[in-house]
Amino acid sequence: MKRVGFIGWRGMVGSVLMERMKAENDFSQMESYFFSTSQTGEAAPQIINAHDKLLSAMDSKELAKMDILVSCQGGDYTTEMFPLLRKEGWNGIWIDAASTLRMKDDSVIVLDPVNRDFIQESLHKGMKNFVGGNCTVSLLLIALHGLFKENLIEWVSSMTYQAASGAGAKNMIELLDQMKSVGTAFAAQPAAGALELEKQMTTLMNSSEFPTTNFGHPLALNVLPWIDSEMPSGQSKEEWKAQVEANKILQTKSIIPIDGTCVRVGALRCHSQGLTIKLKKSAHLSTVEELIRNANPWVKLVSNNKPETLKELTPGAVSGKMHVPIGRLRQMTLGEEYFNAFTIGDQLLWGAAEPLRCVLKQVLQS
């Protein structure tokens, strides 16, 4: 059995990966070793075929004993340890959730089912670095897989509504702290009218009392239309990733433009995206629906009516779920080739952990 080392398995993405691997009995297919940056020598999680003690995640000699390393530790760790391991001659398979290596020529961005065949080919060619894509990109591609497969898309504009979890566990808790602060202030004013309350809450959220250490700004009662750093193009880095990563995953011969505005909203762990899709030629709505519906086992087409949309196409309904719903699908008044859609996915499942789990299985079977 292959020796697989896990790093960053206690963080948010790592924990979701562990849950999914346990649920699917994946650990029976490997010898697993758990690495830690702070608790070397302590007991490892009790998992079938797992080494019983935690090993040091900073010890390249221990890491190099693994056939496969799976890192959910984050970009700084990858930047420090990955080049060192390769320099010291480790030739194993590196599977990573961080963005650090995504756009490198010797890395494959993984998204089974969308590029399963390409992953397989890359493994046969001896590629060693496999990296999960940005969450909004992976979720967009799963939702629109059917249209990309048929090479029908000329361009997509994606306006995102991204959950706090995408910024990290501390940010998720900060959002709840902000909500608590609002709730407490509201509870102290039971008789105030709506306009008076709005004034008080706006003053509160803009005051230094409001907890904003992680986001730097209020997210509760607010939206933040900038995610990640600034790019020379005027895009945020999150916006820039959409086109470059999606085209790399799809291995397109000519670039399919994908662009829009990425916005942080007060959802917990589901990213939503409002899409304008320009097709290369006009198509009937029923054809577009059919292609989307049948593309892969995880996409779920939600009928474009109010009750089903509000029941099934919200972050609250999709949180913790494996399926990726897409709805609000309709031809737009802009022209016959223009379609509107809205899609949501769990940012920690198909947005992060699941593509890693799938590629690990593929590597183990190769």
Ligand code: HSE
């Ligand atoms: N960059 C994403 C976000 C999360 O901030 O929501 C991970 O891809």
